[in-house]
Amino acid sequence: MKIDFQHRQFAHCESGVTANLLNHHGFPCSEAMAFGIGGGLFFGYVPFVKLNFLPLTTFRTGPGAIFKKATRRLGIEVRKQTFRNPAEAECELDRVLEAGIPVGAQTGVFWLPFFPPAYRFHFNGHNLVVIGKEGDDYLISDPIFEEIVRCPAVDLRKARFAKGALAPKGKIYYIEKMPNQFDLPQAIKTGIREVCRVMLKTPVPLAGVRGIRLLSRQLRKWPNKLGEKKTILHLGHIIRMQEEIGTGGGGFRFIYAAFLQEAAETLSNDKLSALSDRCTEIGDLWRDFALIASRVCRGRATVQDSFDDLADLLQQCADREETFFLDLQTALAK
Amino acid sequence: MKKKDVPQQGGLNAGCREINYAVDDDGHYTLESSVGWEAKNIALRQAWEEIIDQLHRVLDEVRAGAKSPLAYHMVKNQMNPILLARYSGIARWRVKRHFKPAVFAKLKQSDLQPYADLFKISVEELKQVPEKPDLSIEEIDPSGGSA
Numbered sequence: 001m002k003i004d005f006q007h008r009q010f011a012h013c014e015s016g017v018t019a020n021l022l023n024h025h026g027f028p029c030s031e032a033m034a035f036g037i038g039g040g041l042f043f044g045y046v047p048f049v050k051l052n053f054l055p056l057t058t059f060r061t062g063p064g065a066i067f068k069k070a071t072r073r074l075g076i077e078v079r080k081q082t083f084r085n086p087a088e089a090e091c092e093l094d095r096v097l098e099a100g101i102p103v104g105a106q107t108g109v110f111w112l113p114f115f116p117p118a119y120r121f122h123f124n125g126h127n128l129v130v131i132g133k134e135g136d137d138y139l140i141s142d143p144i145f146e147e148i149v150r151c152p153a154v155d156l157r158k159a160r161f162a163k164g165a166l167a168p169k170g171k172i173y174y175i176e177k178m179p180n181q182f183d184l185p186q187a188i189k190t191g192i193r194e195v196c197r198v199m200l201k202t203p204v205p206l207a208g209v210r211g212i213r214l215l216s217r218q219l220r221k222w223p224n225k226l227g228e229k230k231t232i233l234h235l236g237h238i239i240r241m242q243e244e245i246g247t248g249g250g251g252f253r254f255i256y257a258a259f260l261q262e263a264a265e266t267l268s269n270d271k272l273s274a275l276s277d278r279c280t281e282i283g284d285l286w287r288d289f290a291l292i293a294s295r296v297c298r299g300r301a302t303v304q305d306s307f308d309d310l311a312d313l314l315q316q317c318a319d320r321e322e323t324f325f326l327d328l329q330t331a332l333a334k
Numbered sequence: 335m336k337k338k339d340v341p342q343q344g345g346l347n348a349g350c351r352e353i354n355y356a357v358d359d360d361g362h363y364t365l366e367s368s369v370g371w372e373a374k375n376i377a378l379r380q381a382w383e384e385i386i387d388q389l390h391r392v393l394d395e396v397r398a399g400a401k402s403p404l405a406y407h408m409v410k411n412q413m414n415p416i417l418l419a420r421y422s423g424i425a426r427w428r429v430k431r432h433f434k435p436a437v438f439a440k441l442k443q444s445d446l447q448p449y450a451d452l453f454k455i456s457v458e459e460l461k462q463v464p465e466k467p468d469l470s471i472e473e474i475d476p477s478g479g480s481a
Binding site: 009010011031032052053110116117118119121122144145146163164232233236237239240243244248249250254255257258261276277280283284287290291293294297298 | 335346350351352353354355356357361362363365371372373374376377378380381382384411412413414416417420421473474
């Protein structure tokens with residue numbers, strides 16, 4: 001059994017899943033649009049939460065948020081379920097598939113055999129769409145991959161019940177009912193306003209522009225505080241969070257710029273296309289940061305000298321993003 | 335990022351292409367396929383080197399009789415005692431006790447089975463450790479780190 005589903009490869013798992021599901025249900029949608037409406041852009045540096053034993057640095061909102069917000073803002077009815085019992089979770093998945101509905105699922109990455117070995121870490125915030133079952137294999141549209149992939153049922157079960165941080169608990173989600181008409185401009189505006197708010201007006205110093213500044217300050221101290229080896233591991237971790245599969249480059253800043261370009265057209269707002277260009281420049285700045293950081297990791301640049309440069313670069317990212325989001329806010333303010 | 339600047343530096347992803355967002359000559363965003371980027375390859379390779387380093391250290395401890403083979407298999411699966419306890423369904427204090435070689439040696443088949451199932455190996459394999467870490471950067475990175 002296989003649902004006729006148009007698989008499109010995208011940069012990021014959750015916004016890709018959202019876009020592909022919306023597309024399947026008759027709402028043509030790009031990944032960037034899903035990401036933007038869902039308010040996916042973020043920055044957070046949370047030193048006391050560890051991922052692979054290193055401080056959590058994130059460039060996006062938490063797992064599930066993009067799908068949830070994007071569908072809510074478009075007035076789409078969705079159903080979401082989590083499970084305690086893996087067998088029950090599998091039955092329910094089969095039942096929905098049997099009804100001809102493609103099912104989004106949150107999984108861990110470590111247990112998915114179709115991932116290249118180099119990417120298999122204990123990261124539980126991955127999303128994919130199950131589109132069919134043949135024998136003991138599930139057919140999966142994973143937006144990260146070029147083609148539709150197969151996954152044995154036992155492995156998918158393990159992945160859906162991965163343990164540790166962000167444990168998916170067998171979570172599945174699917175679209176139940178599409179509205180008769182969409183208010184796309186309103187959804188876009190709500191999405192943009194939310195991102196501006198979290199980036200600029202967060203009450204905690206770990207998130208948004210303040211989070212970037214915090215990271216910059218801490219980074220300056222790393223070489224003395226942690227020693228060379230640990231410092232390099234910390235730095236490598238940031239590069240991976242920023243650039244590894246799923247971000248579209250520059251810590252999602254390029255996807256967001258693509259979204260603003262689309263939004264400019266939908267809202268006929270020229271200011272947004274100028275802001276899109278600025279967002280691209282910010283993304284480029286993050287890329288510079290990653291490149292220099294990777295040279296430090298490789299030992300091509302000395303740790304002590306480069307750390308001030310790196311911290312300055314982050315400071316610059318923070319300043320640029322602050323004015324960018326302020327202008328973005330005013331661009332919508334009429 | 336400009337379309338012409340989309341990096342094509344292959345590395346650990348074994349030819350798996352991913353999407354990058356880039357601007358074309360007319361200033362429009364397009365989705366471009368990329369085989370990888372040096373900065374990322376370095377960071378990813380470094381993460382694996384760290385795991386392999388840990389494997390060497392734990393292997394030395396197992397050989398010195400300070401830890402049981404279970405500790406080695408745990409590290410190989412990138413787990414810590416907390417995660418291992420969650421996955422195996424065995425209480426954390428018991429998992430930690432099982433790292434003691436003397437305790438581990440007395441465990442019954444039925445105690446070991448959950449660990450073996452989890453790691454997808456046999457109980458016999460669980461009781462042993464290899465000569466040198468059975469995970470190498472070459473296995474993960476067929477390109478040989480050319481990046």
